[in-house]
Amino acid sequence: MGKGRFGKRKKIHSPLTRYPASFLFALQLDMQIKNSFLSVTATSLGGELTSVQLFGQELLYQKEGTWKFQDHILFPLIGPADRYGCKGQTHSTSRHGFARNSDFFPRQENEEQMSFSLKENTESLRLYPYRFSFVETFVLEEDTLLRRYEITNTGDETLPFATGSHPAFYCEFGKAKLTLPEHFLYFTEPLDGSTMKEYPKGGEITLTKDFLLGMDTLILPTPEAPIVLDTGRDIRIEFQYASPYIAIWTPKSDEDAFLCVEPWWGLPQTTKDPDELMGRPFLTQLEPKEKRIVEDRIRFSLL
Numbered sequence: 451m452g453k454g455r456f457g458k459r460k461k462i463h464s465p466l467t468r469y470p471a472s473f474l475f476a477l478q479l480d481m482q483i484k485n486s487f488l489s490v491t492a493t494s495l496g497g498e499l500t501s502v503q504l505f506g507q508e509l510l511y512q513k514e515g516t517w518k519f520q521d522h523i524l525f526p527l528i529g530p531a532d533r534y535g536c537k538g539q540t541h542s543t544s545r546h547g548f549a550r551n552s553d554f555f556p557r558q559e560n561e562e563q564m565s566f567s568l569k570e571n572t573e574s575l576r577l578y579p580y581r582f583s584f585v586e587t588f589v590l591e592e593d594t595l596l597r598r599y600e601i602t603n604t605g606d607e608t609l610p611f612a613t614g615s616h617p618a619f620y621c622e623f624g625k626a627k628l629t630l631p632e633h634f635l636y637f638t639e640p641l642d643g644s645t646m647k648e649y650p651k652g653g654e655i656t657l658t659k660d661f662l663l664g665m666d667t668l669i670l671p672t673p674e675a676p677i678v679l680d681t682g683r684d685i686r687i688e689f690q691y692a693s694p695y696i697a698i699w700t701p702k703s704d705e706d707a708f709l710c711v712e713p714w715w716g717l718p719q720t721t722k723d724p725d726e727l728m729g730r731p732f733l734t735q736l737e738p739k740e741k742r743i744v745e746d747r748i749r750f751s752l753l
Contacts, residue, residue, distance in 0.1 A: 497566035511618035515706035522616035525549035529718025535726035562590040581605030598745040603736040610727040612716025622682030629678040643720035690747040
């Protein structure tokens, strides 16, 4: 969301191995899974996607435009995070949380499954004083990419968090088409968590840079039917999300020929929310030793 997406990334090291921090840099790995349909690559830095290919054709944005990322894991917050409270102290971290800047521990499960793990460490405890385990798993199911997030409260107090992802897929504006519900409501800006309007034209729309109606991000409750993107490159992408909210975003620059359709388990801080995380109604709260598993699916096909 917005200009804050371009902020400088700081690396936060994971304590998941015995190795010193200097060796963790050497361990940053790209891992790949593939089947007869898809080849998917992700990196241990942030657990982020770096390539999604369907029959050898690259679908994931490769940083040619003004946005210098390709994907994010959103954790433990979504949206601006330059001021929030934890246990009476004021903190700040990167937009969408520190996970996207952290070194995850990678694990290749098999040719069609890989995972990336993160636990609290000295730096994360300074930014977010809670103990947790976050495991992201990618699984290929023929022409579909499943992405699962397993969050466990490993501490002895309630864990507040939001999560989601931010993949950017190529599309040709002016040619690409996005299929939305015929009638749906979206959150207005500034976001207060309750004020909504009906989108002026649902169904299949031709994508132009003004489809966001002048807003930074289009945020809506997840519809029953999947949102479908015809990329304008003879590719169809079907976003089969089970998250309570979906965010749709692209930069305003014509250089950026991609669209992000993001599953959100939570919302950014609204105008009605306190700074204190435990008082924010759109965050999930996990009790000690409790676990939450959420997942999304994206299906890819040729047109």
